[in-house]
Amino acid sequence: MYTYLDKINSPADLKKLKPEQLPALAEEVRRFLLETVSTTGGHLGSNLGAVELTIALHYCFDSPQDKIVWDVGHQAYTHKILTGRRERFPTQRQYKGLSGFPKRCESEHDAFGVGHSSTSISAGLGMAVACDLEGTKNHAIAVIGDGSLTGGMAFEALNQAGHLKKNLVVVLNDNEMSISKNVGAFSSFISRKMTGRYFRDLKKEMQGLLRNIPAIGTDILHFARRAENSLKGFLTPGSLFEALGFDYLGPLDGHDLPQLVEVFNNISQLDGPLLVHVMTTKGKGYKPAEETPSKYHGVGVFDVATGKGAPKAGSKSYTDVFGETIVQLAEQDPKIVAITAAMPDGTGLNRFAERFPKRFFDVGIAEQHGMAFAAGLAADGFRPVTAIYSTFVQRAYDQVFHDICLQNLPVTIAMDRAGLVGDDGPTHHGVFDLSYLRHLPGMTLMAPKDENELRHMLKTAVYSGAPMAMRYPRGAGYGVEMDSELKSLEIGKGELLVEGNDVCIVAIGSTVYPALQAAEALKGRGISAGVINARFVKPLDANLILSAAGQTGRIVTVEENALQGGFGSAVLELLFDNGRQDVKIKRLGIPDHYVEHGSQAQLRKDLGIDAEGIAAAVEGFVKS
Amino acid sequence: MYTYLDKINSPADLKKLKPEQLPALAEEVRRFLLETVSTTGGHLGSNLGAVELTIALHYCFDSPQDKIVWDVGHQAYTHKILTGRRERFPTQRQYKGLSGFPKRCESEHDAFGVGHSSTSISAGLGMAVACDLEGTKNHAIAVIGDGSLTGGMAFEALNQAGHLKKNLVVVLNDNEMSISKNVGAFSSFISRKMTGRYFRDLKKEMQGLLRNIPAIGTDILHFARRAENSLKGFLTPGSLFEALGFDYLGPLDGHDLPQLVEVFNNISQLDGPLLVHVMTTKGKGYKPAEETPSKYHGVGVFDVATGKGAPKAGSKSYTDVFGETIVQLAEQDPKIVAITAAMPDGTGLNRFAERFPKRFFDVGIAEQHGMAFAAGLAADGFRPVTAIYSTFVQRAYDQVFHDICLQNLPVTIAMDRAGLVGDDGPTHHGVFDLSYLRHLPGMTLMAPKDENELRHMLKTAVYSGAPMAMRYPRGAGYGVEMDSELKSLEIGKGELLVEGNDVCIVAIGSTVYPALQAAEALKGRGISAGVINARFVKPLDANLILSAAGQTGRIVTVEENALQGGFGSAVLELLFDNGRQDVKIKRLGIPDHYVEHGSQAQLRKDLGIDAEGIAAAVEGFVKS
Ligand SMILES: [Mg+2]
Numbered sequence A, B: 001m002y003t004y005l006d007k008i009n010s011p012a013d014l015k016k017l018k019p020e021q022l023p024a025l026a027e028e029v030r031r032f033l034l035e036t037v038s039t040t041g042g043h044l045g046s047n048l049g050a051v052e053l054t055i056a057l058h059y060c061f062d063s064p065q066d067k068i069v070w071d072v073g074h075q076a077y078t079h080k081i082l083t084g085r086r087e088r089f090p091t092q093r094q095y096k097g098l099s100g101f102p103k104r105c106e107s108e109h110d111a112f113g114v115g116h117s118s119t120s121i122s123a124g125l126g127m128a129v130a131c132d133l134e135g136t137k138n139h140a141i142a143v144i145g146d147g148s149l150t151g152g153m154a155f156e157a158l159n160q161a162g163h164l165k166k167n168l169v170v171v172l173n174d175n176e177m178s179i180s181k182n183v184g185a186f187s188s189f190i191s192r193k194m195t196g197r198y199f200r201d202l203k204k205e206m207q208g209l210l211r212n213i214p215a216i217g218t219d220i221l222h223f224a225r226r227a228e229n230s231l232k233g234f235l236t237p238g239s240l241f242e243a244l245g246f247d248y249l250g251p252l253d254g255h256d257l258p259q260l261v262e263v264f265n266n267i268s269q270l271d272g273p274l275l276v277h278v279m280t281t282k283g284k285g286y287k288p289a290e291e292t293p294s295k296y297h298g299v300g301v302f303d304v305a306t307g308k309g310a311p312k313a314g315s316k317s318y319t320d321v322f323g324e325t326i327v328q329l330a331e332q333d334p335k336i337v338a339i340t341a342a343m344p345d346g347t348g349l350n351r352f353a354e355r356f357p358k359r360f361f362d363v364g365i366a367e368q369h370g371m372a373f374a375a376g377l378a379a380d381g382f383r384p385v386t387a388i389y390s391t392f393v394q395r396a397y398d399q400v401f402h403d404i405c406l407q408n409l410p411v412t413i414a415m416d417r418a419g420l421v422g423d424d425g426p427t428h429h430g431v432f433d434l435s436y437l438r439h440l441p442g443m444t445l446m447a448p449k450d451e452n453e454l455r456h457m458l459k460t461a462v463y464s465g466a467p468m469a470m471r472y473p474r475g476a477g478y479g480v481e482m483d484s485e486l487k488s489l490e491i492g493k494g495e496l497l498v499e500g501n502d503v504c505i506v507a508i509g510s511t512v513y514p515a516l517q518a519a520e521a522l523k524g525r526g527i528s529a530g531v532i533n534a535r536f537v538k539p540l541d542a543n544l545i546l547s548a549a550g551q552t553g554r555i556v557t558v559e560e561n562a563l564q565g566g567f568g569s570a571v572l573e574l575l576f577d578n579g580r581q582d583v584k585i586k587r588l589g590i591p592d593h594y595v596e597h598g599s600q601a602q603l604r605k606d607l608g609i610d611a612e613g614i615a616a617a618v619e620g621f622v623k624s
């Protein structure tokens, strides 16, 4: 089927091709990507954009002796295909199949596992230092997008790398956008274009300036200021990276394979830190993806010919409901402002951005800054809502502590994609938030049982006057009826949904409906199980839980979060602190290992936290 | 005593002075600082350096309408003195006295609380946006040191600020050093000096270049490359910040009050983001501090005339023992490398740096990068040890998860200053680490009972082949005898130190010795209390704890960590998961509120986790 691709099972096979055969290989890879990703879903645009770059890197460098580190990993499909995983590739992002991201345990060519942004220069620098200490001449290559450069960690790493002078090659894969449109001064600076007019103006200014250059020693600073003003428009990405200690090459056309091969072959002979600036087109070679790149960043199954995906079935997602509700609240309240970290679409804040552009802030891939920026707004009387995926709030743990909770500032942290996210796997599951936020004094932490309750919780949070975090799952809600009015919930009050005599299931967030189904199923097995929707992880509804504990003598907690230090652990603490160690407790949730990728339904089943799993666990517990 | 200072109880009083009186005020402030800090201890050097800068800011801006945000807060003493806290100033860092850092609850002039680094531009930008949305013309002013700029979060904030164009003034307080010598390419770039030769060379190159400037449209890129190469050495901090969207002013002499006042008066009339580069001298006006600034960054009580502090009494600190032990291990093993985030002295790694300069890495105030850099080294076969204060490891929580634990990479995280740190207060207490690290799958987490055990734990960690974190307290060890050989401890094994019949105290880390004292005291009260040194928080020594629980029926856990999700919570989980809810448990530790500053002894006493507190709690528990 594929003239070249079929024969490539390792970088060694790739090197057997002649340079002039590489463009044809690139076309084959692109066809293969479209054929497989259209049936599995996955990241499409960034992978189509990185085909030539990846071929050139593996053609010119020697993985695994040379270490190729992919930032985020959205763009590493070609890398997987060329490093022995072509045949398994159609299993990518499928249960027990290949991961959608580089992963050390999957291949020796995956030098470093990723999923989160802006780590590649740090890891690559570590590897470059390792090569140096070992006395080898190998290179570490960090491939990083322009969007990932907005993450401060990347800057921290550049800062040290420019100073250390090891064999680190940073490949800046610049498509002038991250997942959505790039933000920030740095990005517009990186993409600064050179035009004729620009140079004509520069020439004029410089000539005037040089005519008057002072004798050595006289008024140098004054001259410097004027020269600098004349030149400031001249500063280019190259001069910046040079100033930071890197040699700079570029910008190169990232789809021109002969040029890429020539440059990388040269580089593989060079020493010292080097930044190669490569311009690529997201979605390259597939019209629909080139035209609407943000739509084709991550895709589900779609039809290659038309570009159309399956119509979205079923209920509104939690994300949609969040996005609608914050707009609804903000219509009434000019103090509400919204903040995202490069995810206006993913968090549903795009509606807000459209409706209230002046109150909307996309900070870039910069969760740390985003939280402290929100704290600054809150300190001056605003009601900021930061919407960030649970797994990325981890990046801002210290800011949630230091800038928000410690100062008791009223910032609402809306954590989308909490719990098991499915196909993206362990880097993206948001299964620690209840554990890492619960111990911060001053924090209120909640999770809605459905999309209607989400709306009330958002209102509750925004008007609480204190730090509030709420978590809700990826995917569709239940299609429940929406209350006509938004209301503020009482802080720390759960609700008893079902009375039971034998046991009480205390559920939180996405586990409430499964718990209800379990209780229903248990009826048929002769077990009377109550169900509590806890709503709040902190503060717990002590009265409600203690009273249920007293009535039934048996509590089962269920959460889509780590069992260590999570919701169930909070219930344990509550019972013990209240001298109720007579109550029997079983905690269901995520045990002490990382959960791989797969559909949410499959993973929940595996972990025994779907309705059937809960029912079985409760039955066993009651009968034990 | 002070002609001017005695009359200043607010910025309004300051504004009554004539500009020419300000230098005399600065001298009085300096004298006052020396007199008080020499009796209380505190941060000296950075505060002496910021006297004129602070006076000029308060003289020209209108706090609290204008928002002054101090980065880290090491330099805000003059600010406190001028904003109504002069009389209380001698209580600073004392129990129930003023905080050593800006704190919102302490004064309306403390626009934002700090302690951790690199947050000021984010918070200031939030405030500038708030002013803009409110339609006021007020300014937000972020005062940030050159060291703090190495934190990636500061860059994230600059990136957005340059783009948003609000009334944010960033004052770069540049003393060419952070707490110790600055590192990284960015710092050497910021301090780039302009010399005559530099401009002569530039002139020559530019003239040649301009002669050949191409006609518009022809080979612009080729010209651009050559022009850039000629100019790259010309890039200055000013042009960089301009390129990022800031107006740039400077460098100014930070001790020239008339100039500072003139410039700040102008700035207070300007709009848009502006960076003012101010050069200051750490320790300015006090010879010993100017000459050895790192020694006078943070000081204890000292004699102003001689500069000499009280001799260090007592045993070696944990920090010293850590620093000696890692050198000892590294003598035998070239794979051991050490990483600090701008704290070579504070972490005791200065010895290592001296002995093994090539294996030592100071990454700047960049904990995130430091962890991922360590992970990169570990991925390629090295044994990295990162030494970071517990409170600052919070910054790298996501990297510990994503880059270290998820990949099971053998990085040792040595957390100094864990538990209650004393005078620095709530921003610096390291009282969450057991809670935020315990739930990460793959993590091993331990704490030594004394400085001798610390040595064995370090060896254990370095050779475990897996992610390991160890926490140890600020301050002196017990002066215990040191074992002659380092040994590897069995992972997950605690030790029974005292047998008891009535109750068993399960202690961890710094609470083990107090628990032993408590057990001794309890003997006299007729209570037989056992003591376990748990050593490991994860994995717990299940057999040991369950067996003690079985024998006595009563367990008291003691930790210098948050009770939510911490060590005691882990013991609860253990007992419950093993069906031992018959055992009575009491958990001692840090309750759900922030702990203010004060001596470690005082704070431990207040929280009931010193020997007497433990004894009293155990007695009450046994008799209940
Ligand atoms: Mg991009």
Ligand SMILES: [Mg+2]
Pocket (backbone or CB within 6 Å): B145, B146, B147, B148, B173, B174, B175, B176, B177, B178, B179
């Ligand atoms: Mg400094």
